[in-house]
Amino acid sequence: MTAVSNQTRRTMPATGDTLLDVQNLEKFFPIRGGLLSRVVGNVKAVNDVSFKVGRGEVVGLVGESGSGKTTAGRAILRLIEPTGGQVLFNGTDITKLSKGQMRDYRREMQIIFQDPFASLNPRMTVSDIIGEAMQIHNLHPGKQRVDRIAELLQKVGLRPEHMRRYPHEFSGGQRQRIGIARALAVDPAFIVADEPVSALDVSIQAQVVNLLQDLQEELGLTVLFIAHDLAVVEYICDRIIVMYLGRVMEIAPSRELNRNPKHPYTEALLSAAPVPDPTVKRQRIILEGDIPSPINPPSGCVFRTRCRYAIADCANIVPELREVSPGHFKACIRDDIL
Amino acid sequence: MIPFLLRRLVQSVPTLFLASILIFFVIQLAPGDFLTPAKLNPNISPEALAALERNFGLDRHPIEQYFLWMKNMLFNFDLGLSFSYQQPVMDVIKPRIANSMYLVLLSTLLFYAIAIPIGVFGAVRQNSLGDKTINVILYFLLGFPSFFLALIVIYFILQVRSATGLDIPINGMTSNGFDSMTPVQKFLDIAKHLLIPAIILAVSDAAGLTRVIRGQMLEVMRSDYIRTARAKGVSERTAIWKHTFRNAILPIVAGIGGLLPGAVAGAGFIEVVFAYPGITPMILDALNAQDLYLIAGFTVITTVLLVIGNALSDILLAVVDPRIKVG
Amino acid sequence: QSAFVWPAAWTAEQNTANKRGGELRLSAISDFKTMNPFTSSEADSIPDRMETGAGLFTQDPRNDEFIPYMAASAPVVSNNNKRFVVKIRQGMKFSDGQAITADDWVTTWKIHTDDKVGSNSYDTFFLVGKPITVKKLDNYTLQFDFPQPSASALSIMSYAPWPDHVFGKAYREGGADAVKKLWGLATPASQIVSPGMWVVDSYRAGERTVFKKNPNWGDWNKDSRGQELPYLNTMSVRIVADANASLAAFLAGQIDTVGMRNADDLAQTKKAIDNGSLKAFLKANVSPQATSQWITFNWNKAGDPAKQKLFRDVRFRRAMSHIANRQAMVQLALGGLGSETYFSTYPIFKQQIDAGLAAGAPQYKYDLAQASKLLAQIGYTKKNAQGYLVDKSGKVLEFNLSTNAGNTVREQLGRIFADEAKKVGVKVNFTPIDFNTLVGQLTSKGENRPFDAILLGLSGGSNIWSFGSNVVPCGTNLHSYNNPTDGKCATSQEQLMTKLYYQGDAELNDAKRRAIGGQLMKAEGELQPVIYLVGGNYHVAFNERLGGEFAANMMDAYYGHRLQALTFIK
Amino acid sequence: MTTTAPANTQKKDKPLGQSQFSVAWQQFRKNRLAQAGGLMLILLYVMAIFAPFIAPDALSSYSTSNITRFHPPTPIQFRDPDTGAFTRPYVFKYTQQLNMDTFVNEFKPSAERCPLYFGVRGASYKILGLFPGNLHLFGTNKEDCSVYLFGGEDLGRDLFTRTLYASQISLTIGFGAVLITTLIGLMMGAMAAYFGGIVDTVIMRLVEVLAAIPYLFLLLLLRSVFPRDINPILALYVILGILAFIGWGGLARVTRGQLLSVREQDFVSAAKSLGASDNRIMWRHMLPTLTTYVIVTTSLAIPSFILLESGLSFLGIGAVEPYASWGSLLKAAQDGGLSSLNTRPWVLIPGFFIVFTVMCFQLLGDGLRDAFDPRKRA
Amino acid sequence: MTHQGEVLLAVNGLKTYFSTDDGVVKSVDGVTFHIKKGETLAVVGESGSGKSVTSLSVMRLIPTPPGKIVEGEILFTGKDGVQKNIVTLSEADMRKIRGNDISMIFQEPMTSLNPVYTVGDQIAEAVMLHQGKNKKDAMGVATDMLRFVGIPAPEKRVNEYPHQMSGGMRQRVMIAMALSCKPALLIADEPTTALDVTIQAQILDLMRNLQKEVGMSILFITHNLGVVAEMADRVVVMYGGRVVEEGDVVDIFQAPRHPYTMGLLNSIPRPGEYEHVPGQPKGRLEAIPGNVPNPLNLPPGCAFEPRCKFAVPDCSKAVPALEDTGHGHMSRCIRWREFAQAQREVTA
Ligand SMILES: Nc1ncnc2c1ncn2[C@@H]1O[C@H](COP(=O)(O)OP(=O)(O)OP(=O)(O)O)[C@@H](O)[C@H]1O
Ligand SMILES: Nc1ncnc2c1ncn2[C@@H]1O[C@H](COP(=O)(O)OP(=O)(O)OP(=O)(O)O)[C@@H](O)[C@H]1O
C-alpha cells in the first residue's frame, strides 16, 4: 500500500491562509404552535459560533449528542440555511449567494454523512451515485467518467466492479467508503466529515479513519471532522473545537486540548472516554444529569447546570471565547480552575 | 386542549366553505331541477309549474340561491327546506341519520370484533395454514360487491324461513307491531333486524382491517420493548395483548374519529338492499329528485362531522398514546 | 241521516262471519314525504291513503258511474250544465269528532287554488285557465260553478274535504306559509285529522306507516248487512327497497299483496304457492295496465328541414308504426305478458277502445313490406352498401331515438324497434340518455326543438274522458310532436283532435262522449303523430288471509282487486 | 499493510447488480399464493384482450325474431346419444315455451344437434381496436343454434361472450382510473410538498374537502353533470375520469408526507450538496422513493375500483347498453331478483368473476407488499 | 463478593442456528463459557459475531422460528440453589427465571421501553409477576428502584412515560427494571453503545456501584474495548459465532493470544497516545482488513483466517480447538504459542 505521502506539508492553523471563516453562525429552528401556528419558540441548535479553518488543516468538532455539530456542519455548507452569521469561504460570504452561484461553490465543499445507510439513495447504483456529481458539474464527460469512477472506487479501497451494485449490497464500512468517494468525485477543497465513523464497528472504524487520513494528506484537503468521541478526533485532527448546547466551549490544538483542557466541559468529556487498559483506573468526572433543552438553554454559561465549578456569576454572564494561550481559546469566566 | 380545538375550528372554515360551494354548484350544474319530473305530469299546467318554481326559489340565480342558503345557515343554523319533504332539512334527515348510526355502529363493532382476533391470530401464527386460509376467505368476501352478497344472503334467509318457519327479518329495521312493544322488546326487535346487514357489512370489509392489524402486530412484535417484556418473564398472553396489541392499535384508534362522518353517511348499498331506513336511500332519492337543499345540507353535516371526527381522532390518539400531546 | 251502504255486489266474498280487526299489510317503494294534503305531490301519499272513503261522489266499479257518496243525493244541475248544487250527507265526522261541513270543502278548495301553496291539485280547479268556484250555500249545501260544462265535473267535485278547523284556521291566520308548515312527517300522529277511512297511527321514517281506522267513519259507512265499516283495524305500509324486495316480502308472508311485474314475479309466486310455503291467490293477465309506451317524432326541426319534412310526412310515421314489432316487444321486453297498443287510450279503457274501433280508427300493425312500400313512396327506394335506404342525394335515412337510461323495458323496446328498422333499411341511432335531459327535450317549445324522436311512456288518466288535457290539444305541454312557440296546430287533423277533445270533455253523457272519443281516436290514428307500442298486463296476487276481494271479472288495473272498506282478515 | 485492504469477502450467493426490484422478485417468488394470484390475473387480462376472438358471438348481438331469454347453458356433448361413440363436440338446439301455468319459460333440448367447430368465421371485430378479424375460437356456424357456455341473459345474448367483453371494461376501468389517480395524486402531493405555503394549504384543503363529501354522492352528482347522450363508452371514460378525480386525495397526502420526510433524508442532502438542481432532486431522488408504495397501493386500488364500478352499475350509472361490465351484468342479475338465484343462477357468473379478480389482486398486492418490505429481507 | 468461585452459569457447546431464506445461519456455533457468582464477564466481538444471540439463548428468547437452539446446554443455578438446564426447561419454568433470576438490559434505551405504559408500571410488572406483590406495593418497589439507580424525584418520575425521559434516564429505568427482582445474573447487551460518552460514563459508574451492592454477576456484552477494560473481570472474545479467546481481563489486554483480539486492540485510538509532532506524518491505526465473514459461508478452517495477517496454510484446514494457554487463558489459534513466546520476549 502507499506509504504516507509527503507531498503536502501542513500549514499551522490560523497562521497560514484561512480557507473557511465562520463568523457568529446561528441556526434556530422555529417551533410552531398556537392558534395560527405562529412561531412560539426556537430550538437554538447553533448559537453564535465562530471559528476559522486554515487551508489543508483538519479541524475536529466535538460535543455530545444534540450539541449542534451536525447543524453547524450543514449550515456551513448551506444544506440548511443559517439564520444568522456569515460563512466566508476563500473570502466570499457564501451565505449571501444565490442558488445558482452556490452551485459552483458546491464543487468546492463536500460532506460525508454520519449514517452510511441513510445517505445513499437505495435505488441508485454505485456508479449512479458517484457519477451524479460529475454529471451535474459536467466533469469527465463520456467514457472518461467510468474510468474516473473506477479510480475513485479504488482510491477508497473498493473495486471497480462494485460500480454496478446497489448500496444495500455493501456493509456499513463499505458504504461509508462510497460516501467518501462521492464527496471526492468533484475534487473538493473542503470536506465536512460528519461523524463518518460513529455508526461503525471499532475494527471498521479504524479502516475508515485511516482512509480519511490518507486521502486528506494525499489530496491536501481541508477537513472539518465532526465526532463525539475525543479519542478519534484527537488522533486525526490538528485542532479541536468543543461545542456544548449550540455554543463553542473551547478551541485548541488537539495535543494541547488533550493535555491541558481549560474548560470544565472539555475536562469532563476527556475523562468520560473509557480507557482500553484494565490496569489504569482513572478517576472520572461524571457529569450529572442530561444536556438541557436547546429551546430554553440556561442563562449565562450554558454548561453551568452541570459544571462542578459553577459559581453565581456563571448564571449571569455569557462567557466570551477568549484566547488563554496562543491558539487556545475558551469560553469560561473562571481562570482559577484547571 | 382549548387552543387546539380553536385552531381546528379556524382551519376548518375554508374546508367547509369549499365543500359547500362545490356541492351546491355541482348540483346546479346537473341538467334539470327538482321540478323536471312534474313537467311530464299531464295534469300540471305551465302556470302551476311557474308558481312552484317561485315557491322553491328555483327562479333565482344559483349564486343568489347559494348566498341565501349560506346566510340562513350561518345566522339561523337553518340548512334550508327540502323540496320533496317541504320541511327543514335537519328534521328530515335527523331520524335517518340516527337509524344509519345504529347500523353503522353495530357493524363497526362487529367489524372490530371480527377483524381484531383474526388479525392478531394472523400475526401470532404468521404464515401458518390457518393464517393463510383466513386470509383467502376474507379476500374472497372482500371481493363481493356488498349488494351482491346481500342478495345472496336474502335468498338464503328466504330459504331458511320457508324451511323452518323462523321469523328471520329480511329487511327494514322494525317488525310490524313495533309501536306496541315494550322497550326491551323494541330493543331486541331492532337488534334482530340490524344483525344480518351489520354482519354482511362487517364481514365483507373485515379483510382490510385484519390486514392492517396483522401488519401492525407484526411490526410491534419485532420491536425491542416486546423483547424487554418477555425478558421480564411475562406470559405469552400478556406479551401479545398487553404489550403488543396496545401499541398495534394506535393507528386504528386514530382512525376512529373518521368513523364519525362515516356513521352519518350511512352504510351505503346495504341500506338500499335491505330497505333499511338509513340515510343512503334517502340521499339517493334526493339526488335523483335533485332535492337541492337536502343534498347540500347533508353534505354540510358530514363535512362538519369530518372536521370534528378528525379533531376527535387527534384527541383520542393523544389519550391512548402518551407520546402525543394535543396542543 | 242514513248511512252510505256499500253494495253487496262490490265484493265477491261477503264477510258473513263478521270478522273484524286485523291489519292489512301493504308495501311501497319510496318513502312518504309529508302528511300534508296540500303539499303532497305524489301518488299513494299518506293523505292519499287517508282520504280513501272521502269525496262527494264515488265511482261504481261495475259500470264506472258516479254515485253520491258524501253527497246526500245527486247534484242539481243548472246554468247549461255549469252549476252544480250539492247537498252534503249529514252526521259525518272527522276522525277527531268534528262534523264535516260545507266549510271544509270551501277551505280545501281555497287552499288548493292558492298558487303560493303549490298544491299539485291546483290545476284540477281550473278549466282551460278559468277557475272553478266553490260556494257554501249553507252548512250542508255547496254550489260549484264551472266556467264551462265538463265531463269530469263529478270527478272534480269529489276531492277530499280537509278540516277547516285545522287548515282553514292556519290559512286565515298565516296564509299559505302557515298551511305549508302543517303536518310534516315529524307531526305527532295524534294531531292528524282525517275525513276518510284511515288516519295515521304512527310513522317511522323510511320504514313503515301505520294507519288505524277512523272511528267516526263507520257511522255513515255500512255494509249491506248494516255492519259498520271498515272491518279492518289497521293498515300498514312498509317501505321496501325495490320491487324485488316487495316480492320477497310477499313471498315471505310479510305483506298481503304485491304488484306482479312480469313472468318472473308470477313464476316465483306460483312456485311458492306450489311448494306450500305461501298461501295466496294468483291470477295472471287480469287486464292491461293503464300505461303506454310510445315513440314521438319531432315536427319542429327548422334546423334540419329534410328531417322536419320527413317527420311531418304521415307516410313515414305510418311506416314507423308498421316497423314496430309489437308482438316481439311483448314477448321480449314484457316476457310475453303484455298487450299491443295502437292508440293514446290505454287498452284497459275497453269501452272507449271499442268506440274508437267502431268509428274506424286504423291500426298500422307490424308489416315490414308495407313499411318499405310507404318509404318508397316518400322516395326511399335505393339501399347503400350497408343496406340502408338512401335518398336521391345518397343521404341515409336515419334518425336518433332516445329514451331514459336505466329503464330496461324501454331500452329493450328501443333496441327491437331499431333492429326492425334496420331490416327495412332505416338507420335508428338509439341511445338511452338522462331522464331529466330527455324531459327537457320533450317539453321544449319552439321551431327547432332538440331531438329527433323520443321513446317514453305515460301513465295516469281516467276512464271518464281518457284523453290527456296536456297532450291532445295543440299548444299544451305534452303535445310532444308539435310544440312551436305560438302553440298552433300544424295540420287539420290536429285541429280536429283539439276540437273533439274539448267537445268530449264538455259532454256529460257517457255514450255520446265515447262516440266523440271514437272520432278523436280515428283522427289520431290516421295522423299517427305518436307511435304507440305496447303496455304491460295487470296480474293479481294477494295473500289468502285477505277476504272481500272483487269478483274475478271486476278486477282490473283501474280498480284493482278489492276495496279496502270491504276487506277483512279471514 | 497498514491501511485497509479492499473488502474481499465477495458474496457469491447473490448475483451482482441486484436491484431493489430483483430482490423483491426473489421474495415474491417464494409466495405461492401471490404468484397464483398474479398468474390468474395475467390470464384474465389475456382473456380480456382476446375476448372478441375467444367469444363465439359479438358483444351485443341477439335475434329479435327468435328470442331466447335466459337460455340455459348448453352443455357440450362429446358422445353420440344413440351409439355412445365419441363424435365431434356438439350442442343440442333448444326449444322454448312459456308455461302459462308456472309462468316459467321452459327451454328443452331438441333432437337437433349443432356441431361445434374451431376457428369459425363470425361477427367481425378489432382486437385492441387495431387488428381486425372475424375468426372465432369456436362456434356452431348456425344462426339460431348457438352455444351458450354460461347461458343467456335477458335479451338472449350469450353470457359467456358478454362476460368476456365485460372483462375488457372491468379490468381496464380500474387500471385507467388508478393510473390517472396516481398521476394526479403524485403531482398534487409533489406540488404541495414542493411549493409549500399557499399552494400546500390549498391542495390540502381540497383533499380534505374531497374527503368530506360523501364519495358516492359526489360521484353521482358529477356523473349527472356530464351529458348522457354521448357515446356510452365515452361515458365510461367520463366515469373513469371522475373516479380518478375523486380518488387522488389519499395518495396526494401520502406523497406530500413522504416527500417532506425524504427531503430531510441524508441522501437528498447529499444530492443537494453535490449541487443538484431542485428538479433533479425531485425526479431522481425524491419521487422514486414512492415507487414501492405506489406499486402496492395500485395493486390494491385496482380491485377497489372494480368493486366501485359494480356499485355504480348497481345505481345504473356504470357501463350501459350495449356495453357491459361485470358490474352491469351483475346488476342485471340483481334486477332479476329471486329468479336470478333460483331459476337461472348462471346470470351470477359475472359476479364471481368480480370476486375472483378482486381476490387475485388482493393476494398479489399482499405478496408485493411483503416482497418489498425491507425487513423481510435478511 | 460473597460467593466468589462458585459457577453461576455454565454454557457448554451452545449452538444456535437460524434458518433463513438463503440457508442456515450458524450464529452461535459451539460456544462454551461460564460465569462465577459476583463476577463480571465481558463478551466482545464485532457486530454479527453472535454476542446477542448467545445472550438471548441464555434467556431462551431466540425468535422461533427462524432461530433454534440446536445443541448444547446452559446450566444455571437460580436463587433456589438448584441447577437447571435452561435449554430443556419448560416455558412456564423459564418464565419464572426470566426477570427474576436472570434479567436483561438492551442496547437501545430509546426503543426498549413500551411507549404506552409509565415506567413505574413497567418496573412494577416484573415485581408483581415474580414477587406476588400487589399493584400498590409493586409501585413502591418501582419508586425505590428508580431512586436506587439515581433518578432524581423518583416519586414523580415513576408516573412518567418513557418518551418524557432522556436516553440516559431510560437506560437507568431499564437497569432499575432489571434489578427490581434482585437477579443473580444480569445480562447487559451493549447497554451503553447508543449513549453519549458522558452518559455512558454515568451508566457504567452506576452499574459498577450497583453490582457491589447487590452482589450479582454480570454478563456484559459490548464491542467497545474501553468499556471492557473498565468493567470486566474476565473476557470472552467471539468471532464468527465461536469463542476465540477467553481469559482474565488483564491477560487479554496485555497478552492477547489470538490475532483477532490483537487486531481489535490495535484498531482503537487511545487518547493521549498519538501525540504526533506537527509537521510530521501521523502514525496509523492498525486496522483489521476486510469484513466480518458471511455467516452463511464461513471458511472451513479458522473463521478469521481470511483477514489474519499471521495466517498460515494450516489455518484453513480445520477449525482450531480452543486451547488453554495457561491460567484459564484460552485461545482458538494454532499459533498461540508463538504469540506467547513473543510476549515473553517483549516483557523480558
Ligand atoms: N430540523 C430541525 N428542527 C428542529 N430542531 C432541530 C432540527 N435539526 C436539529 N435540531 C435540534 O438542534 C439541536 C442540535 O442538533 P444536531 O443534530 O446539530 O446535534 P449533533 O451535535 O449533530 O448531535 P448528534 O451527535 O446526535 O448528531 C438538537 O437539539 C436537535 O434536536
Ligand atoms: N432473527 C434472525 N434471523 C436470522 N439471522 C439472525 C437473526 N438474529 C441474528 N441473526 C444472525 O446471527 C448472527 C449473530 O447476530 P448477533 O445479533 O448475535 O450479533 P452481535 O454480535 O450481537 O452483533 P451486534 O454487535 O451488531 O449486536 C448474525 O449474522 C445475524 O445475522
Ligand SMILES: [Mg+2]
Ligand atoms: Mg449529528
Ligand SMILES: [Mg+2]
Ligand atoms: Mg448484538
